[in-house]
Amino acid sequence: MKDEKQLLNIKNLVVEYRTDGGVIHAVNGFDLSLKxxxxxxxxxxxxxxxxxxxxxxxxxxxxxxAKVCSGSIEFEGEDLLRLSEANMHRIRGNKISMIFQDPxxxxxxxxxxGEQIAEPVRIHNRVxxxxxxxxxxxxxxxxxxxxxxxxxxxxxxxxxMKQRVIxxxxxxxxxxxxxxxxxxxxxxxxxxxxxxxxxxxxxxDLDTSLILITHDLGIVAEMCEKVAVVYAGEIVExxxxxxxxxxxxxxxxxxxxxxxxxxxxxARRLRPIKGLMPDPSNLPEGCKFCPRCxxxxxxxxxxxxxxxxxxxxxxVKCHKRKGDA
Amino acid sequence: MSxxxxxxxxxxxxxxPKGALHAVDGISFQLEEGKxxxxxxxxxxxxxxxxxxxxxxxxxxxxxxxxxxxxVTKLDKPALKKYREKMQIIFQDPFASLNPxxxxxxxxxxxxxxxxxxxxxxxxxxxxxxxxxxxxxxxFANAYPHEMDGGRRQRIGIARALALSPxxxxxxxxxxxxxxxxxxxxxxxxxxxxxxxxxxxxxxxHDLSVVKYISDEIMVMYLGQMVxxxxxxxxxxxxxxxxxxxxxxxxxxxxxxxKKQRILxxxxxxxxxxxxPGCRFAARxxxxxxxxxxxxxxxxxxxxxxxxxxxxxxxxxx
Numbered sequence: 001m002k003d004e005k006q007l008l009n010i011k012n013l014v015v016e017y018r019t020d021g022g023v024i025h026a027v028n029g030f031d032l033s034l035k036x037x038x039x040x041x042x043x044x045x046x047x048x049x050x051x052x053x054x055x056x057x058x059x060x061x062x063x064x065x066a067k068v069c070s071g072s073i074e075f076e077g078e079d080l081l082r083l084s085e086a087n088m089h090r091i092r093g094n095k096i097s098m099i100f101q102d103p104x105x106x107x108x109x110x111x112x113x114g115e116q117i118a119e120p121v122r123i124h125n126r127v128x129x130x131x132x133x134x135x136x137x138x139x140x141x142x143x144x145x146x147x148x149x150x151x152x153x154x155x156x157x158x159x160x161m162k163q164r165v166i167x168x169x170x171x172x173x174x175x176x177x178x179x180x181x182x183x184x185x186x187x188x189x190x191x192x193x194x195x196x197x198x199x200x201x202x203x204x205d206l207d208t209s210l211i212l213i214t215h216d217l218g219i220v221a222e223m224c225e226k227v228a229v230v231y232a233g234e235i236v237e238x239x240x241x242x243x244x245x246x247x248x249x250x251x252x253x254x255x256x257x258x259x260x261x262x263x264x265x266x267a268r269r270l271r272p273i274k275g276l277m278p279d280p281s282n283l284p285e286g287c288k289f290c291p292r293c294x295x296x297x298x299x300x301x302x303x304x305x306x307x308x309x310x311x312x313x314x315x316v317k318c319h320k321r322k323g324d325a
Numbered sequence: 326m327s328x329x330x331x332x333x334x335x336x337x338x339x340x341x342p343k344g345a346l347h348a349v350d351g352i353s354f355q356l357e358e359g360k361x362x363x364x365x366x367x368x369x370x371x372x373x374x375x376x377x378x379x380x381x382x383x384x385x386x387x388x389x390x391x392x393x394x395x396x397v398t399k400l401d402k403p404a405l406k407k408y409r410e411k412m413q414i415i416f417q418d419p420f421a422s423l424n425p426x427x428x429x430x431x432x433x434x435x436x437x438x439x440x441x442x443x444x445x446x447x448x449x450x451x452x453x454x455x456x457x458x459x460x461x462x463x464x465f466a467n468a469y470p471h472e473m474d475g476g477r478r479q480r481i482g483i484a485r486a487l488a489l490s491p492x493x494x495x496x497x498x499x500x501x502x503x504x505x506x507x508x509x510x511x512x513x514x515x516x517x518x519x520x521x522x523x524x525x526x527x528x529x530x531h532d533l534s535v536v537k538y539i540s541d542e543i544m545v546m547y548l549g550q551m552v553x554x555x556x557x558x559x560x561x562x563x564x565x566x567x568x569x570x571x572x573x574x575x576x577x578x579x580x581x582x583x584k585k586q587r588i589l590x591x592x593x594x595x596x597x598x599x600x601x602p603g604c605r606f607a608a609r610x611x612x613x614x615x616x617x618x619x620x621x622x623x624x625x626x627x628x629x630x631x632x633x634x635x636x637x638x639x640x641x642x643x
Binding site for chain 1: 367368474475476504505506507508509510512513516531532533534535537538539561571572573574575576577578579580581582583587589590593
């Protein structure tokens with residue numbers, strides 16, 4: 001392997017939401033690393049803690065109730081969790097930016113889209129209004145929106161176009177790292193195809209690293225070279241896309257694949273995972289997946305398994321699979 | 326087998342300040358008892374409006390709907406109420422379609438109460454039976470919707486739809502709001518119920534993988550019109566309409582390495598308000614030509630395979 005440097009290194013991140021109803025364990029000991037230029041897919045179901053991790057990286061979790069209890073998030077060698085708020089300002093929207101899920105609510109309805117894209121450019125690059133405007137029009141054209149639409153408002157755009165605006169905004173300062181939280185979930189498939197294609201091209205051209213949060217394994221297969229599967233606030237399996245898709249090791253990942261209706265399969269019944277996600281305010285003691293796992297044994301109820309490397313780069317958090325490796 | 330449902334040239338237009346919005350524009354099909362027709366298309370293609378117009382939840386602008394031989398567009402109110410017992414709907418959003426002030430049991434029992442003629446005990450017993458059928462534990466009988474997750478709420482919606490033992494159910498995106506593992510549970514439940522009760526479904530969805538899995542036949546809609554209709558296997562193996570081809574190629578397939586040739590469509594869906602005659606897909610179609618500006622009618626190109634495209638033969642070298 002070449003000596004690619006680590007861009008992002010998350011170690012043992014723990015995030016809790018402290019509410020009146022008790023403590024919600026949203027992220028429980030999360031380890032993740034990303035090299036420059038890499039695209040990582042963060043896969044999991046609603047409530048697995050995917051978005052919480054992304055917001056923790058940007059330090060935009062609402063506190064209270066959210067509390068980062070321990071861990072470190074190293075970005076270009078600096079621990080983001082220890083930075084002053086003023087320094088964090090310089091990173092947010094500049095070196096790390098985020099695309100939010102819902103393009104319908106992520107834009108300010110009373111500001112033109114041009115002004116919204118120009119805002120981070122002016123703040124971070126300290127350029128004049130006219131220069132910021134020039135850069136904005138460049139960005140708009142890059143995402144396939146005619147520059148003349150600079151002075152239009154969000155309601156004049158369709159969903160797919162709004163998502164392009166948000167992507168343009170996120171990329172306006174050439175970030176090192178882009179966090180995309182379900183960027184195409186609200187879009188129709190043909191529009192999703194356009195947006196994904198565009199994101200893949202932009203990523204290649206600008207050499208941006210990407211963390212793509214999604215529940216859609218199809219999108220991960222298309223966009224990401226690395227994958228981490230999240231369940232109940234933990235990564236249960238991580239590796240290259242080939243490891244996860246073709247050498248699936250964790251029973252939860254297996255269950256996810258079996259639950260998917262496939263267009264190229266003729267099966268008449270799906271094999272869903274039994275039961276529901278555990279309540280994050282009352283997590284099971286041992287392995288979090290144990291109550292739904294078809295292979296569960298006694299040890300699984302008692303001890304939370306370690307995150308073990310089975311083949312180089314392929315990590316699995318499961319008692320059963322450790323022996324198989 | 327005879328058709329339980331026959332729809333002829335169904336139209337539903339909405340009046341808007343800018344003109345008539347052609348939500349459903351001349352749809353015709355037949356559906357046999359015990360089968361599932363999948364209706365797919367993107368936002369705004371009129372698929373939900375089609376489902377609702379068939380149930381007469383929306384008055385149709387034109388056309389006929391025959392259910393068991395009876396034209397429902399001609400029924401008066403009391404007759405329509407009777408007919409609704411046989412036709413039900415499951416809604417998309419389990420968070421919005423349940424009354425937050427009613428418990429599970431009350432929600433499921435409501436149709437029985439409205440029909441009348443049952444003692445309270447009999448209704449409670451029936452409700453318990455329905456909850457068991459859809460896999461809801463008895464302890465949820467007195468729970469309110471906010472206490473339950475999406476999968477369970479959708480089961481309540483299904484139980485309520487089944488309460489009057491209908492023959493036909495319109496399922497409007499019933500699993501779109503659910504996570505994959507829960508989605509699979511609900512889909513399996515719907516298939517089991519269909520087998521047990523010989524139900525007929527119209528399954529409206531934007532998710533092509535789901536529609537393939539659950540449907541016998543699939544109709545693809547674009548801007549209020551049917552562009553293609555054929556058996557589920559045939560549609561995926563042998564799509565003939567350029568829009569269907571693009572739609573199928575746009576689905577991300579969960580396979581690595583990803584070996585996919587994608588047909589990228591230009592632009593976005595055009596306005597359904599006072600559309601011009603001629604193919605509505607032409608503006609985005611890579612094959613569009615002069616003849617596409619004439620009105621298109623569905624043609625049975627192969628047995629059971631209908632396509633509304635004057636160029637279908639040429640494109641597919643037939």
